[in-house]
Amino acid sequence: MRRGRFTGYWLMLPAVVWLGLFFVIPFLSLLATSLYDPEGSVLTGYDVTYRFANFTDALGEFWQPLWRSLWYAGVATAICLVLGYLLAYAIAFKSGRWRTLLLVLVIAPFFTSFLVRTLSWKLILADDGFIVDALQTVHLMGEDGRLLATPVAVIAGLVYNFLPFMVLPLYASLEKIDGRLIEAAGDLYASPTRGFLKVTLPLSMPGVVAGTLLTFIPAAGDYINARLLGSPNQRMVGNVIQDLFTSTGDYAAAGALSVILMVIIVAMVMVYIRKAGTEELL
Amino acid sequence: MTGLQRAGRWIGDHLVMAAGILVLVYMFVPIAVVMLMSFNDNSDSRNVYAFRSFTLDNWANPCKPDGMCDAVLRSVEIGLLATVVATLLGTLAAFALVRHSFAGRSAINTIIFLPMASPEIVMGSSLLALFVSAGFGGRLGFWTIFIAHVMFCLSFVIVTVKARLAGLDENLEQAAMDLYANESTTFWRITFPLVFPGIAAAALLSFSLSFDDFIITNLNAGQTVTFPMFVWGVSQRGIPMQVNVVGTAMFLISMFLVLGNMLATRKRKLVE
Amino acid sequence: MSLAADSSRSLRLTALTKEFSTFTAVKALDLEIPAGKFFALLGPSGCGKTTTLRMVAGLDVPTSGTIHLGDDEITYAKPYRRPVNTVFQNYALFPHLDIHENVAFGLRRRKAKDVDEQVRAMLELVELEGQARKKPPMLSGGQQQRVALARALINRPEVLLLDEPLGALDLKLRRGMQIEIKRIQTEVGLTFVHVTHDQEEAMTMADTIAVMNSGEIEQMGSPAELYENPRTTFVANFLGQSNLIAGTVSNAGSDVVKVDMQGTQVSIPADRAHVTSGPGWVGIRPEKVLIAPEGEPIDAPGNHMQGGVVTDVSFVGVSTQYLVRMPWGQELMSFEQNTGARGIIPRGTAVDVSWRPEFSFLLPASQDVNAGAVEES
Numbered sequence: 001m002r003r004g005r006f007t008g009y010w011l012m013l014p015a016v017v018w019l020g021l022f023f024v025i026p027f028l029s030l031l032a033t034s035l036y037d038p039e040g041s042v043l044t045g046y047d048v049t050y051r052f053a054n055f056t057d058a059l060g061e062f063w064q065p066l067w068r069s070l071w072y073a074g075v076a077t078a079i080c081l082v083l084g085y086l087l088a089y090a091i092a093f094k095s096g097r098w099r100t101l102l103l104v105l106v107i108a109p110f111f112t113s114f115l116v117r118t119l120s121w122k123l124i125l126a127d128d129g130f131i132v133d134a135l136q137t138v139h140l141m142g143e144d145g146r147l148l149a150t151p152v153a154v155i156a157g158l159v160y161n162f163l164p165f166m167v168l169p170l171y172a173s174l175e176k177i178d179g180r181l182i183e184a185a186g187d188l189y190a191s192p193t194r195g196f197l198k199v200t201l202p203l204s205m206p207g208v209v210a211g212t213l214l215t216f217i218p219a220a221g222d223y224i225n226a227r228l229l230g231s232p233n234q235r236m237v238g239n240v241i242q243d244l245f246t247s248t249g250d251y252a253a254a255g256a257l258s259v260i261l262m263v264i265i266v267a268m269v270m271v272y273i274r275k276a277g278t279e280e281l282l
Numbered sequence: 283m284t285g286l287q288r289a290g291r292w293i294g295d296h297l298v299m300a301a302g303i304l305v306l307v308y309m310f311v312p313i314a315v316v317m318l319m320s321f322n323d324n325s326d327s328r329n330v331y332a333f334r335s336f337t338l339d340n341w342a343n344p345c346k347p348d349g350m351c352d353a354v355l356r357s358v359e360i361g362l363l364a365t366v367v368a369t370l371l372g373t374l375a376a377f378a379l380v381r382h383s384f385a386g387r388s389a390i391n392t393i394i395f396l397p398m399a400s401p402e403i404v405m406g407s408s409l410l411a412l413f414v415s416a417g418f419g420g421r422l423g424f425w426t427i428f429i430a431h432v433m434f435c436l437s438f439v440i441v442t443v444k445a446r447l448a449g450l451d452e453n454l455e456q457a458a459m460d461l462y463a464n465e466s467t468t469f470w471r472i473t474f475p476l477v478f479p480g481i482a483a484a485a486l487l488s489f490s491l492s493f494d495d496f497i498i499t500n501l502n503a504g505q506t507v508t509f510p511m512f513v514w515g516v517s518q519r520g521i522p523m524q525v526n527v528v529g530t531a532m533f534l535i536s537m538f539l540v541l542g543n544m545l546a547t548r549k550r551k552l553v554e
Numbered sequence: 555m556s557l558a559a560d561s562s563r564s565l566r567l568t569a570l571t572k573e574f575s576t577f578t579a580v581k582a583l584d585l586e587i588p589a590g591k592f593f594a595l596l597g598p599s600g601c602g603k604t605t606t607l608r609m610v611a612g613l614d615v616p617t618s619g620t621i622h623l624g625d626d627e628i629t630y631a632k633p634y635r636r637p638v639n640t641v642f643q644n645y646a647l648f649p650h651l652d653i654h655e656n657v658a659f660g661l662r663r664r665k666a667k668d669v670d671e672q673v674r675a676m677l678e679l680v681e682l683e684g685q686a687r688k689k690p691p692m693l694s695g696g697q698q699q700r701v702a703l704a705r706a707l708i709n710r711p712e713v714l715l716l717d718e719p720l721g722a723l724d725l726k727l728r729r730g731m732q733i734e735i736k737r738i739q740t741e742v743g744l745t746f747v748h749v750t751h752d753q754e755e756a757m758t759m760a761d762t763i764a765v766m767n768s769g770e771i772e773q774m775g776s777p778a779e780l781y782e783n784p785r786t787t788f789v790a791n792f793l794g795q796s797n798l799i800a801g802t803v804s805n806a807g808s809d810v811v812k813v814d815m816q817g818t819q820v821s822i823p824a825d826r827a828h829v830t831s832g833p834g835w836v837g838i839r840p841e842k843v844l845i846a847p848e849g850e851p852i853d854a855p856g857n858h859m860q861g862g863v864v865t866d867v868s869f870v871g872v873s874t875q876y877l878v879r880m881p882w883g884q885e886l887m888s889f890e891q892n893t894g895a896r897g898i899i900p901r902g903t904a905v906d907v908s909w910r911p912e913f914s915f916l917l918p919a920s921q922d923v924n925a926g927a928v929e930e931s
C-alpha cells in the first residue's frame with residue numbers, strides 16, 4: 001500500500017499542537033514561574049529574575065510535606081501492589097467464567113465520583129462510624145482513639161483510590177502468561193512457591209512496573225485524601241502547592257515546588273524503570 | 283495424593299480467590315455506603331455521618347441543593363465536549379503513529395507519555411501558570427477547563443486506540459483491497475469497524491476522566507463550578523445527601539451500560 | 555462449474571525485482587504461467603516466493619521489472635484494479651462479518667447481481683452451506699481455510715494466488731485439503747499460483763513447480779521432471795532427499811557419461827548429466843539404491859559397489875530406511891519398500907549396493923552439496 005509521505009504529519013499535528021500548547025509550554029511556563037521574583041503579585045505583575053534561591057527556599061520551607069508525600073505514596077503503592085497482585089492473580093487464574101464480571105467490578109469504582117467515594121471513606125472512618133466503634137468495643141483502640149486525621153486514614157484512602165490503577169496492568173500482564181509455563185515449572189520439581197517466584201512473578205514484571213508507576217505518581221501528587229481524611233499534620237506536597245497557588249498567591253514558591261516534585265518523580269521513574277529492566281515501557 | 287495434601291491444595295486454590303474477593307469488597311464498601319446514604323434522611327440534623335432513617339426524598343428531589351444540578355450539567359457538557367475533541371484528535375494521532383512513518387517519533391512518544399506520568403497538581407499548576415502569564419488569569423472558566431481536560435485525556439485516547447490498532451492484522455486490509463475495495467471503502471468497511479471498540483473505550487475513559495477530575499479543574503476553573511468542585515465545596519460544610527444520589531446514579535447508569543453490553547454480547551454468541 | 559474467463563490469459567513476469575532496504579528478495583525473475591494451470595512456487599522461507607506472490611497481487615510494488623496478464627501490464631495497478639485474488643496465509647477473514655458476508659465482499663464491491671445466490675452456490679462448492687451465518691472465529695481451521703478459498707474464488711479471478719494456504723492446518727487435514735483444492739481447481743479451470751515450502755504439497759497439487767532459492771528460480775518443470783532429473787544440488791536436496799557422491803567425469807559420450815566415482819566406474823545418461831568434464835556430484839535417490847547382503851544377487855544391473863556396512867535401520871511402516879557406510883566413509887541412504895519379499899537386514903551386516911544407471915544424475919561440483927538439505931517447517 002502506498003501512502004502519502006506527509007499524511008502521518010497531518011494526522012499527528014492537531015494532537016501534538018494541543019499537547020505542545022497546553023502541556024509542554026505550560027511546563028516551560030511553570031519553569032519560568034519558579035524563577036519569578038517572589039516580591040511580585042497578581043496586581044503588580046511578575047518578573048523572571050532567575051532567582052534559583054526559590055528552589056532552596058521552597059525545599060527549606062516545605063521539605064516535610066514533600067517527604068511525607070513520597071513516604072505515604074510509597075507505602076500506599078506497596079500495599080496496593082500486594083492487594084492488587086492478589087486480586088489480579090485471582091482474576092487471571094482462578095476466576096473461570098466469572099472473569100469478565102470481576103474485571104468490570106474492578107473498574108466499577110471509576111464510575112462513581114472520586115470525591116464522593118473519598119467522602120464515603122471519611123464517613124466509614126468517622127469517630128462515631130462503625131469501624132471505630134468496633135475497634136473500641138474489642139479494645140483495640142482507646143476510648144478517645146480515632147482513625148480520621150491519622151496517617152492510617154490518608155494511606156487507606158490513597159490505597160483505595162488508586163488500587164484499580166494497580167490491578168489493571170497487573171492483570172494485563174498476568175493474563176498473557178501461558179498457564180503451561182507454570183505447569184512446566186511444577187513438572188520440573190518447583191514447589192508452588194518457587195514456581196511463583198521463578199516463573200510467574202518475573203513474567204509479570206511489566207505489569208508490576210506499570211502498576212507501581214500508575215499508582216505512585218498520582219498518589220504522590222494527590223491532596224484530596226490528605227485534606228478530607230487527614231489533618232494539617234498529614235499535609236502533603238499537593239496541599240501545599242494548591243494553597244500556594246490559590247490562597248497565598250505565592251506563584252514563585254508554588255512553581256518551584258511543582259518543578260521539584262516533577263523532577264523527583266521523573267528521576268525516580270527513570271531509576272525504577274532502569275532497575276526493573278523494562279525500558280521498552282517508555 | 284493424601285487427603286491432607288488434597289485439603290492443602292483445595293485451600294491453596296481457594297485462598298487466592300477468597301483474598302481477591304476480600305480486596306474487591308474493600309473496593310466496594312465505600313460505594314455501598316454511598317448507595318445507602320442516598321436513602322438517608324438527615325433533614326433534621328447536621329450530622330452527615332450517621333444513617334438516621336430511610337427516605338426516598340433525596341431521589342425525589344435530586345436538585346434541591348443549590349447549584350448541584352447546574353454543576354452536574356456543566357460537568358456533563360465539559361465531559362462530552364472534551365471527549366469528542368480528545369477522541370477525534372487522539373484517534374488521528376494513533377493512526378499516524380501506527381500506520382505512518384515520520385521523523386521525531388521518539389520525541390512525540392515522550393510528549394504523549396509525559397502527561398500520564400505527571401502528577402495532576404503539576405499539570406494543573408503549570409497550565410494555570412501559563413494562563414496567568416498569558417493574561418487569561420481573569421478569564422478562567424468553561425473554556426480553560428475544556429482545554430485542560432482535552433489535554434489530559436489525549437494521551438489516554440492515543441494509547442488506547444494505538445493498542446487496538448496495533449493488534450489489527452494488516453492482512454485484513456490487504457485482503458479487502460485484494461477483494462476490490464478501494465482505500466476509503468477498506469477504511470470504512472474493515473479498519474474502522476475493527477478499531478471502533480478501541481475508540482469507544484477511549485471515549486468512555488475520556489468522559490469518566492473529565493467528569494471526575496478535580497485537581498486540575500479546581501486550579502483552572504475560575505468561578506465555574508463542576509460537580510467535583512461542588513462536592514469539594516460542600517464537603518467543608520454539610521454534605522447534602524443528594525450528592526450520594528448523583529454518585530449512585532452515575533454508578534448504576536454506567537454499570538447498566540457495561541453489563542447490558544456484556545449480556546448482549548453473550549446472548550449474541552449463544553444465538554449463533 | 556467453470557469459472558474461467560473466456561479469454562484465458564497467461565501471467566508473465568519479466569525481470570521482476572524487489573529490493574528491500576537491506577536485501578534483495580527477488581532477483582530479476584522471469585516466469586510465464588500458462589492459463590488454467592496449477593502452478594507452485596516452492597522454496598524455503600525467505601526465498602522470495604511470498605514477495606513474488608504479493609507483487610502479483612499488487613500488495614508490494616516491484617523495484618523494477620514488469621507483470622503482464624495477457625497483453626495488459628498490471629505492474630503498478632492497485633490491488634483492487636487487477637483480476638487477481640488471494641487466499642492469505644492465515645486466511646485474513648474479516649472477523650466482524652459472517653461467513654456469507656465474507657464471501658460476498660468482493661462481489662458487493664463490484665456491485666454484482668444476485669450476490670446472495672452466488673454466495674450460496676459457492677458455499678455449496680466448498681461444503682459450508684450450513685455455516686453461512688457464523689462468524690469466522692467460530693469455525694475450525696479447515697473450515698476457515700475453505701471460506702478463504704470461497705471468498706477469493708467467487709470473484710472468478712483470472713489468477714488465484716494461494717499463500718501457504720494450508721500452513722496452519724494439521725497434517726491429516728492438510729492432506730485432505732490438498733486433494734480438495736486440486737479438485738476445485740480442476741472443476742473451475744482457473745490459473746492457481748500456489749506458494750509453499752512443503753515439497754510434498756507442491757508435488758501433490760501442482761502441474762508445474764518452480765523451485766525458488768535466494769530470490770531466483772533454480773529449476774522449473776513437472777513434479778516428476780524435477781524429482782527425477784534435478785539440475786542443482788538445491789533441488790536434489792530440497793525436493794525429496796538425494797545421495798550425492800563426489801566423482802570425476804572420465805568419458806563423456808553422446809548417450810552416456812562415464813564417471814569415476816570413488817574407484818568405481820558408473821554411467822549416467824547424457825540428458826541427466828549436467829556436467830561433461832571434470833569433477834561433479836553423482837546423485838541417486840534413496841529409493842533407487844538397492845542393497846543385499848554380501849554376495850547375494852541384486853536386481854539392478856549396472857552400477858555395482860561392494861564393501862558397504864549397514865549402520866542404521868529405521869522401520870517406518872511402508873518402507874525400511876537403511877544407512878550404509880561405504881568404503882570411502884560416506885553413508886548412503888537406501889529406502890526399501892516393505893513388500894515382504896525379504897526380511898529386514900540387521901545393523902552391522904556387510905552389504906553390496908547397486909542402482910540402475912538410468913536413475914542417477916550428475917551435478918556440477920561447484921554447487922554446495924548440502925544446499926537445501928535442511929528442510930524448514
